[in-house]
Amino acid sequence: MAAGHSVDPARWRMMFGQVMARIAGRFGRVEPRATARAYLLGLLSGVERKNCWQLAEQAGHVRPGPMQRLLRYARWDADAVRDDLRAYAVDHLDADGAVLIVDETGFVKKGHASAGVQRQYTGTAGRIENFQVGVFLAYATERGRALIDRRLYLPEQSWCTDPGRRREAGIPEAVQFATKPRLAAEMITAALDAGISAAWVTGDEAYGQDPHLRLALEARGIGYVLAVACSTRVRINQGRTLVRADTVAGRLPATAWQRHSAGHGAKGPRHYDWAWVHIGTGSHRHLLIRRNRTTGELAFYLCWSPTAVTLAELVRVAGTRWSIEECFQAAKSQVGLDHYQVRHWTSWHRHITLAMLALAFLAAVAADAAPDRHHPARSNDPISLTVPEIRHLLAAVFHPLAAMPTARLLHWSAWRRQHQATARRSHYRRRLGEPAG
Incomplete structure (x- = not known):
């Protein structure tokens, strides 16, 4: 090797x-x-x-x-x-x-x-x-x-x-x-x-809409970021009136929205506009709202945490669902x-x-x-080994006589991952609006 x-x-x-x-x-x-x-x-x-x-x-x-x-x-x-x-x-x-x-x-x-x-x-x-x-x-x-x-x-x-x-x-x-x-x-x-x-x-939503699940998580002291429907009603500013989540979103000023990435996708960071609104009587309960920057489509999440957290942390958890x-x-x-x-x-x-x-x-x-996380990857490095790539390479590990020679298998693995890295960089530049040079 x-x-x-x-x-x-x-x-x-x-x-x-x-x-x-x-x-x-x-x-x-x-x-x-x-x-x-x-x-x-x-x-x-x-x-x-x-x-x-x-x-x-x-x-x-x-x-x-x-x-x-x-x-x-x-x-x-x-x-x-x-x-x-x-x-x-x-x-x-x-x-x-x-x-x-x-x-x-x-x-x-x-x-x-x-x-x-x-x-x-x-x-x-x-x-x-x-x-x-x-x-x-x-x-x-x-x-x-x-x-x-x-x-x-x-x-x-x-x-x-x-x-x-x-x-x-x-x-x-x-x-x-x-x-x-x-x-x-x-x-x-x-x-x-x-x-x-x-x-x-x-x-x-199938799980976020269930109040028993949310109560069970709170009883265990486990925070949650659970998707809910736009028709979900929430209590704003400890008021008595319940307001639909999409109505809350429609009332937000432009300054309430912040751009955050929900994590990296195949073509780069998944950037959305996000806003959060304190709801209910607890100090760590929020309605999180995601807005697609192109279509304006909205998504809603009920959030609770046992301690104070940042908007960026709630966005990270919401993005992990995928x-x-x-x-x-x-x-x-x-x-x-x-x-x-x-x-x-x-x-x-x-x-x-x-x-x-x-x-x-x-x-x-x-x-x-995976490479050592404390040593940043160089721009010309191939992508890390993925689950599909590893599964493909296992043919040589467990069935060496039935596979192509190991050296050739590794050559093609390196070629694929280098090609995928080049494509990923191109996608990232396009997504981030960076020059190609």
């Missing part, structure tokens, strides 16, 4: 061994433990569809039976592995200013037998489709982000009150109907009880989060947990390979 190169196959193999050592005790027998290792390696491979059949072929099995048994019948606790995954992500990504993010994503399914499936709306497709919906919790810091918990949403009418359907899908009797914000609150509580240190929670969307995209495109072909409650949780663990491993490798 070239000196100074951030790709270190020996270290990556060691890190994967550490992942397996962390979860090994969750499998009582050597056979499912070995199959779990093969399953994870398959999720990290370049296999086109990461279902049991193709993962078994990738692993060199003669039939998919062992993979299918791992998800359905083998004796192991997916929630215990989830606990290990959560601790692993924090160990490798922990940094000041950590944010917990809640959101949901849909899994398109045919038929009606898969646990929790029904025709329902999800933002994944922006329309009503035949979906399973999972509610997820992500952990995000400046070092990276990862999905650390999951709940399968069980619709009340079509599933919770149908014993026969529940029995066929293997849904435990103890599982009853819970709203998506309640599922989010359960995951946040579990993370905090496990000792995760996070100062903030953020999420979209990290979970990036997690969903990476989990589905890189480690097959939505590639499963299972119907059973247990099988869904097992596949999703292993896919989340594979994603957390990629995030840990990316954080480990």
Whole structure:
């Protein structure tokens, strides 16, 4: 390996061994433990569809039976592995200013037998489709982000009150109907009880509109920046009258707006105009308003913190919410989060947990390979290793005979990242209005 190169196959193999050592005790027998290792390696491979059949072929099995048994019948606790995954992500990504993010994503399914499936709306497709919906919790810091918990949403009418359907899908009797914000609150509580240190929670309107979730966070002393609808009514200047959020925004003077970046996107800083207004009776409760500098479109957030904070800090947390969307995209495109072909409650949780663990491993490798934050990058440096790039390079790490020679693989990785760095600089100059010279 070239000196100074951030790709270190020996270290990556060691890190994967550490992942397996962390979860090994969750499998009582050597056979499912070995199959779990093969399953994870398959999720990290370049296999086109990461279902049991193709993962078994990738692993060199003669039939998919062992993979299918791992998800359905083998004796192991997916929630215990989830606990290990959560601790692993924090160990490798922990940094000041950590944010917990809640959101949901849909899994398109045919038929009606898969646990929790029904025709329902999800933002994944922006329309009503035949979906399973999972509610997820992500952990995000400046070092990276990862999905650390999951709940399968069980619709009340079509599933919770149908014993026969529940029995066929293997849904435990103890599982009853819970709203998506309640599922989010359960995951946040579990993370905090496990000792995760996070100062903030953020999420979209589906969660920001729920007063029970906001009260639960305040009771735990955890600050939040939660999106709400423009019709949300707030109390201004401790007055008795409640005023719509969009009405409040319309009354603000020009001097109330400040330009801040909500974080870096693919094409540069995401600059918006921001304003904040003190609401309610508490000293640390605000309505945060974001205005698109081009279209004038507004977005609104209810904010609370146990101590005084700056507008810039609230903007930072609001901008972090998009990290979970990036997690969903990476989990589905890189480690097959939505590639499963299972119907059973247990099988869904097992596949999703292993896919989340594979994603957390990629995030840990990316954080480990990142340049020293105390030494600023030079203008001609390639971009840091990304999760997709690492997943691509793992072909040479775990399957060296099936991949192109390592030197050639590294050459193309360096070329891609240098090209991406050049494109990024061009986008940044255009976004910031700087001269190209």
